[in-house]
Amino acid sequence: MTSIEWTNETWNPMRGCQKVSAGCKNCYAETFANRFRGVKGNAYEMGFVPREVPGMLLKPLKFKKPSLVFVNSMSDLFHESFTDDYIHKVFTVMREANWHIYQILTKRPIRMKQLFDSKLKEFSSLDNIWMGVTVENCKAYKERVSILRNTNVKTRFLSIEPLLEDLGTINLTKVDWVILGGESGVRCRPMEESWVQSILKQCEEQNVPMHFKQWGGVRKKKAGRVLNGRTYDNFPEFKFKSKPTKSELKQIKINLEKQFFGEPITMSKFGPLASAENSVISFDFGTVISSNHEHVAIS
Numbered sequence: 580m581t582s583i584e585w586t587n588e589t590w591n592p593m594r595g596c597q598k599v600s601a602g603c604k605n606c607y608a609e610t611f612a613n614r615f616r617g618v619k620g621n622a623y624e625m626g627f628v629p630r631e632v633p634g635m636l637l638k639p640l641k642f643k644k645p646s647l648v649f650v651n652s653m654s655d656l657f658h659e660s661f662t663d664d665y666i667h668k669v670f671t672v673m674r675e676a677n678w679h680i681y682q683i684l685t686k687r688p689i690r691m692k693q694l695f696d697s698k699l700k701e702f703s704s705l706d707n708i709w710m711g712v713t714v715e716n717c718k719a720y721k722e723r724v725s726i727l728r729n730t731n732v733k734t735r736f737l738s739i740e741p742l743l744e745d746l747g748t749i750n751l752t753k754v755d756w757v758i759l760g761g762e763s764g765v766r767c768r769p770m771e772e773s774w775v776q777s778i779l780k781q782c783e784e785q786n787v788p789m790h791f792k793q794w795g796g797v798r799k800k801k802a803g804r805v806l807n808g809r810t811y812d813n814f815p816e817f818k819f820k821s822k823p824t825k826s827e828l829k830q831i832k833i834n835l836e837k838q839f840f841g842e843p844i845t846m847s848k849f850g851p852l853a854s855a856e857n858s859v860i861s862f863d864f865g866t867v868i869s870s871n872h873e874h875v876a877i878s
């Protein structure tokens with residue numbers, strides 16, 4: 580489980596990233612990861628250095644029920660450090676574990692589009708994979724939204740978070756969902772209500788469901804997420820497929836293990852598959868640590 584309002588679970592088959600734009604300034608994932616830098620055996624012993632985590636690849640098979648799954652709350656799937664082959668494996672898991680819906684958010688849409696035009700083409704028509712870009716300001720809107728619009732996928736969304744300035748007029752053609760929110764934390768940058776109202780109005784005019792995540796601020800709980808006297812918890816239309824039977828699930832796991840690792844994987848190789856990023860962490864270092872960290876929308 581996760582505390583992010585617009586998803587049910589997080590899955591981090593990669594960890595670590597590097598800042599690319601203004602929205603990254605107070606990246607929570609980086610702060611969190613660096614807290615554990617140098618702590619022997621911790622999943623974040625390497626801090627925020629980008630790396631693939633093969634031991635987490637099959638984690639979606641362990642979620643108890645069909646869920647909305649935020650992929651890479653602690654990284655960016657299209658960071659240049661990650662190989663095309665490894666990214667392909669992540670998508671293969673999403674195709675096979677198709678009773679979940681996966682939400683992927685990036686600030687690197689050029690690589691996303693290039694891959695959907697080539698190596699990831701076979702995943703374009705999957706309706707359980709939602710692809711999104713972060714839009715924190717006008718520059719990001721200009722650079723990212725048209726690339727997303729032209730990426731060959733079924734469901735597209737924008738995470739307008741943290742909103743740092745008035746976006747003015749926005750074109751939501753081929754956008755299926757908008758998440759909107761302000762920055763939180765001690766160094767947060769303010770978000771004005773008029774910017775929020777403008778986006779809400781344009782979402783309503785263009786029939787795009789909007790999820791208002793939070794006002795943000797130093798005390799984000801106190802600031803809450805009420806807008807115009809109500810909450811906005813809208814999603815694109817979706818329906819979960821039913822979870823496979825135990826024996827079907829076992830077979831899917833065996834097939835994926837053989838495909839990825841050449842054999843069914845064992846505890847000694849990666850550790851327990853039940854580990855969760857926000858409670859029990861680590862595969863790549865073989866040690867387990869608990870932490871109550873808060874996830875925020877990043878990437």
Ligand code: SF4
Nearest residue numbers: 596597598603606878
């Ligand atoms: S906000 Fe996202 S893209 Fe930026 S550094 Fe953090 S994880 Fe990477």
